[in-house]
Structures are given as structure tokens and as C-alpha cells.
């Protein structure tokens with residue numbers, strides 16, 4: 001199966017096109033106001049009709065209300081909803097078939113109960129005290145050895161152009177997701193790092209196929 005690659009934390013239309021040019025499959029828009037990568041739904045709405053046409057657009061939310069999510073979906077035409085907070089399985093169900101549930105993990109116990117989420121995919125990020133995600137920290141991938149997710153697994157947390165190949169080889173995820181590791185500055189993506197990330201991830205996936 002081909003590897004799906006998501007570049008998260010895009011805040012400009014220019015970076016959205018750069019992500020497509022680099023060969024990624026999806027971009028993430030962070031609708032969490034406390035993030036340095038926050039972009040307002042109203043800003044994205046102004047890009048309407050000028051977005052790369054075939055990229056999957058993922059809206060990232062942290063403990064947002066269903067109303068907030070529906071509003072952003074309406075304004076921005078989101079293809080997926082990434083729930084990156086403390087949302088319950090029932091909330092994931094209410095969001096519907098576009099929901100990706102993100103979980104923060106540090107040890108094997110953090111994986112318990114994740115199969116209760118009726119999610120399109122499970123995204124695993126590193127657990128770091130005081131932050132919901134996007135920290136640039138990786139977790140110990142070995143704790144996934146005995147994990148059998150019911151939904152496709154997307155690996156995230158501290159990935160970058162230099163470690164993504166090893167991550168793909170060891171975890172064999174359905175997809176990978178990166179934010180900090182391909183940034184030039186908070187909220188701005190680096191074209192060269194993004195291109196290398198995609199190239200190295202795809203090469204590892206092809207070699208392991």
C-alpha cells in the first residue's frame with residue numbers, strides 16, 4: 001500500500017502549493033488558537049478556489065465544539081477533521097466519517113482504549129506535558145510492536161527528513177504526519193525540508209513494499 005504523507009501547520013496559500021509541489025498527499029490547518037501555527041477559518045475561506053485542487057485538506061481541532069468544527073468545515077471545505085484533544089469516542093462518532101482521532105502516547109498503556117474510537121484513522125503523537133501536540137518530540141516507536149489498531153495508523157511526533165525513513169521501516173504506518181520537522185520558522189514551512197521529507201518517506205515505503 002502506498003504511504004500517505006501529511007504536512008501539518010500550513011498557514012499560507014503559498015505553503016499550500018509548496019506542499020503539493022513537494023509531492024505530499026495532505027495538508028493540515030491548525031484551528032487551535034494557542035498554536036503558533038493557528039490559522040483562522042475566515043483566512044482559509046479567502047483562499048477558496050485557489051487551493052491546490054487534489055490535496056486532502058485536514059482541519060486540526062483541540063477540544064473544539066461540534067458547532068465550531070461544522071463552521072470551519074462549511075467555510076473551508078475540509079476533507080478530514082483531526083481531533084487532537086481529549087475528545088471522547090462519542091464525540092468522534094458525532095463528527096462522523098471524516099474524523100481522524102489523534103492520541104498522545106508515551107507508553108504502551110496510552111494505547112489502551114484507542115480502538116473504541118470510530119475513526120477514519122488513528123494518529124499517534126508524542127505525549128509532552130503541557131502541550132497537545134506539534135512539539136517536535138518523538139515517542140518510543142517500539143511500544144507499537146504489539147498494538148493492533150482497528151483503523152489505519154498515522155505516525156506523527158518529532159518526524160523530520162532525517163528520521164522519517166527509519167520510522168516508516170520500523171512502524172510501517174499507513175501514513176506519516178509532520179509539522180515542526182519541516183519548518184523554516186513557526187508557522188512557515190521550509191520547501192527544501194518538505195521535499196526531502198516526502199522523498200525519504202516514499203523511498204523507505206517503496207523499499208519496504
Ligand SMILES: O=C(O)c1ccccc1N[C@@H]1O[C@H](COP(=O)(O)O)[C@@H](O)[C@H]1O
Pocket residue numbers: 008009028030032035036037060062084123125132133134135136137156157158159177178179180181
Ligand atoms: O502543530 C501544532 O501546533 C499542533 C498543536 C496542537 C495539537 C497538534 C498540533 N500539531 C500536530 O502535532 C503532531 C506532531 O507535530 P510535530 O511534527 O512533532 O511538530 C502532528 O500530528 C501535527 O498535526
